[in-house]
Amino acid sequence: MSKFLSKRFEKLLPYVPGEQPQDKKYIKLNTNESPFSPSNSVVNAITAEEVQKLNLYSDPTAHNLVSAIEKYYGLDKGSVAVGNGSDEILAFIFNAFCDDKKGMACPDISYGFYPVFCQLYNIRYTAVKTDDKFNIKVEDYNKINDNVIIANPNAQTGIMLSLEDIEKLLCQDKNRLIIIDEAYCDFGGQSAMHLLKYYKNLIIVGTLSKSRQLAGARIGYAAADKNIIADINKIKYSFNPYNINRLSIIAGVKAMENKEYFEYTRSEIIKIREDTKIKLKKIGFVYTDSKANFILAKHNNISGERLYAALKEKGILIRYLCDLRLKDYIRITVGSAKQMEAFLNAITEIVKEKDLCEIHK
Numbered sequence: 001m002s003k004f005l006s007k008r009f010e011k012l013l014p015y016v017p018g019e020q021p022q023d024k025k026y027i028k029l030n031t032n033e034s035p036f037s038p039s040n041s042v043v044n045a046i047t048a049e050e051v052q053k054l055n056l057y058s059d060p061t062a063h064n065l066v067s068a069i070e071k072y073y074g075l076d077k078g079s080v081a082v083g084n085g086s087d088e089i090l091a092f093i094f095n096a097f098c099d100d101k102k103g104m105a106c107p108d109i110s111y112g113f114y115p116v117f118c119q120l121y122n123i124r125y126t127a128v129k130t131d132d133k134f135n136i137k138v139e140d141y142n143k144i145n146d147n148v149i150i151a152n153p154n155a156q157t158g159i160m161l162s163l164e165d166i167e168k169l170l171c172q173d174k175n176r177l178i179i180i181d182e183a184y185c186d187f188g189g190q191s192a193m194h195l196l197k198y199y200k201n202l203i204i205v206g207t208l209s210k211s212r213q214l215a216g217a218r219i220g221y222a223a224a225d226k227n228i229i230a231d232i233n234k235i236k237y238s239f240n241p242y243n244i245n246r247l248s249i250i251a252g253v254k255a256m257e258n259k260e261y262f263e264y265t266r267s268e269i270i271k272i273r274e275d276t277k278i279k280l281k282k283i284g285f286v287y288t289d290s291k292a293n294f295i296l297a298k299h300n301n302i303s304g305e306r307l308y309a310a311l312k313e314k315g316i317l318i319r320y321l322c323d324l325r326l327k328d329y330i331r332i333t334v335g336s337a338k339q340m341e342a343f344l345n346a347i348t349e350i351v352k353e354k355d356l357c358e359i360h361k
């Protein structure tokens with residue numbers, strides 16, 4: 001830390017992204033990216049001609065991209081704002097609608113960025129405990145006046161909250177925003193998008209990083225009532241008007257339009273996820289009912305940390321979560337069928353070695 005850093009950031013603990021090692025080739029199952037490449041329609045749209053236009057700023061309204069997202073979800077014009085990844089959209093939302101008086105509440109097990117934004121913007125933060133199976137109990141939010149953010153399916157666990165429960169949250173207090181982060185929704189969750197018609201206190205956040213193969217393009221969005229979207233854009237225009245670059249706008253439009261590739265890739269992920277679960281069960285793992293593109297699993301007698309280290313040695317990266325309640329677990333991104341076969345072979349060996357050690361002890 002330099003002597004120049006503002007006092008307000010002295011204690012700030014930044015978000016720690018999953019490893020992106022550049023040294024050797026790992027099978028990467030640690031950051032919930034898609035194992036599929038972007039579709040040909042995306043690849044072919046990034047032409048030399050478009051690259052030659054990079055001397056010009058991008059469209060600050062990102063009109064084509066906003067329209068493509070509105071069209072896909074059947075939303076009115078003006079219902080969508082876009083950001084440089086949904087992380088930026090989340091930053092805008094936390095900044096725009098929360099402060100030290102109107103705080104943010106979220107489940108104790110969730111996306112690690114939420115408490116970081118609270119620290120960054122000096123927002124009161126409340127973690128609401130999930131039950132012993134990591135389920136969110138909406139009754140627990142009844143008395144909370146703060147805004148509420150819930151990833152659905154939830155981050156880390158993949159557990160889905162029903163739309164009925166989301167409506168209960170929305171009705172508990174109309175003077176509070178309910179933000180539903182649907183980063184993982186396309187892998188078997190249920191989108192709350194159609195509820196926007198009925199509730200003015202709902203914001204849906206989405207990303208093209210997980211189910212549309214564009215993590216590296218950095219595109220996220222918010223969908224909400226037009227006045228809320230105008231507020232989000234007010235923050236955006238006070239921060240970085242050209243937040244989506246020219247090439248990402250083009251890629252994002254094509255990714256939203258290509259329904260066929262989207263449906264194919266997400267159904268593959270769902271299939272591979274369920275197949276992997278069955279195989280993990282056979283070697284002694286238990287897991288949550290994940291409707292996301294990852295599996296949160298634990299083995300009866302090998303700690304998450306040991307599994308992480310043993311897999312890394314075999315060239316496979318998964319996520320080990322330091323959270324106290326998740327320390328026995330590992331989180332495995334659902335990769336391609338081939339990647340999962342390598343993962344299952346490696347983890348079967350690790351479990352066998354461990355069993356042998358137990359016998360010899």
Ligand SMILES: *Cc1c(COP(=O)(O)O)cnc(C)c1O
Nearest residue numbers: 085086087111151183207209220
């Ligand atoms: C991955 C993820 C994000 C961030 O996605 P980007 O659009 O890549 O910034 C946001 N929320 C949750 C719950 C996520 O898992």
